[in-house]
Amino acid sequence: MACMAKRGLLTLRDCENTEERNCANCGRPMCREHLSARSGYTKCLECAAADPEKDQQYDAEWASGYRREYYRRSGYAPILFGAAAALGVAGLAGAYWDHVDQRAFRSRTAGMIDDEERPVGFGDS
Amino acid sequence: MPKPPLNSEQSNIVREKQVSLHQPINDLLAILGPIAQYDTAIEVSRRNVGCAAAVAIVAGVVMLFFVWWIGIPLLAAGVVLLIVWNKKKAEDISDNLRKCAVPLLVALREDFSGDPIELKLDLRPPMSAEKQTSKGKVDKVTTTIYTDPWMSGEGVLHDGSRVRWSVVETIIEKSYWKRGSSGKSKLKTKRKKHVEIEADLTLKAKNYGEKQTLHGEQKVKRDTIDPIPPDVIINVIADLYRQAQPAAAS
Numbered sequence: 001m002a003c004m005a006k007r008g009l010l011t012l013r014d015c016e017n018t019e020e021r022n023c024a025n026c027g028r029p030m031c032r033e034h035l036s037a038r039s040g041y042t043k044c045l046e047c048a049a050a051d052p053e054k055d056q057q058y059d060a061e062w063a064s065g066y067r068r069e070y071y072r073r074s075g076y077a078p079i080l081f082g083a084a085a086a087l088g089v090a091g092l093a094g095a096y097w098d099h100v101d102q103r104a105f106r107s108r109t110a111g112m113i114d115d116e117e118r119p120v121g122f123g124d125s
Numbered sequence: 126m127p128k129p130p131l132n133s134e135q136s137n138i139v140r141e142k143q144v145s146l147h148q149p150i151n152d153l154l155a156i157l158g159p160i161a162q163y164d165t166a167i168e169v170s171r172r173n174v175g176c177a178a179a180v181a182i183v184a185g186v187v188m189l190f191f192v193w194w195i196g197i198p199l200l201a202a203g204v205v206l207l208i209v210w211n212k213k214k215a216e217d218i219s220d221n222l223r224k225c226a227v228p229l230l231v232a233l234r235e236d237f238s239g240d241p242i243e244l245k246l247d248l249r250p251p252m253s254a255e256k257q258t259s260k261g262k263v264d265k266v267t268t269t270i271y272t273d274p275w276m277s278g279e280g281v282l283h284d285g286s287r288v289r290w291s292v293v294e295t296i297i298e299k300s301y302w303k304r305g306s307s308g309k310s311k312l313k314t315k316r317k318k319h320v321e322i323e324a325d326l327t328l329k330a331k332n333y334g335e336k337q338t339l340h341g342e343q344k345v346k347r348d349t350i351d352p353i354p355p356d357v358i359i360n361v362i363a364d365l366y367r368q369a370q371p372a373a374a375s
Contacts, residue, residue: 007283008236008283009232009235009236010236010363011282011284011366058227059231060234063231063234063235070232073356074360076363077367078366079284079366079369079371
């Protein structure tokens, strides 16, 4: 299974690394890069960043906590790339990012109407 | 906090207090991160030395009246510590590095692509003589203005967009002598800071329909001369992204 962490702050994209283990706190599958070394690679960076005993060091854990706080403070909705974009906001809600209103890329097919779903009306005889 | 060892490039940056780098984000952080830690360690050590110098001088002066042979060595130790304190002051670099630039780069690390980023930092103290642009006296009030264009950068982001940003700070210091009711004169000083942030975001046609450059700027007034938080710069770039309309996915 692929790591469920997202990369970036201004725009978000999938991590795409393979899972190493599930976070002991939130249960999401994470790769080694997105597990916190400080927690002995048991918690994901975001859960570890929420630890009040975390020292003020500017590392990946800090960046993860900063991103979450930045979205909360500013109400910024990042643009989403990759496979997760196809899930849309609703899909992401189940994938942890329920508090953030990402702007997923619109699907080209979204604007098309399938023949079977085309409204039926009276036509010329 | 122990001082991290610095290589020759990092030592040169601390000495010259100027950064002009063209490196990928991870390499930039590998260079600037230890310098920020070094600056923190220097500040802690300088504060400790300063306190020790003050204690030694005060204790030395008091002791001179009672046990002079203890007072004189204490005074001598105080003077030596003062010299060390002053020497450490020369190593001091602008707090803008560790409180704004490094957190900004760490926060945006995953947004930048692997391409080199052009980064220029002026880490001389914001109120150094070199940054003083004017000084005048009107009605007993002396106004000194310092202009500090301390950061500019340009890099390609992961979505193919190119971002350029610059930060210019203007510090306004007003000082005047005020005579109190006891007849003593005191120098009163007020400092304010105006920060001007500009950013350009060139969106990639592949991801945003058409190639276009968005421009944003923000002026911030602050009653303190402390470094601005990275939020202020990120806000300007994020506002440009708010205007961007993603293209339809294929």
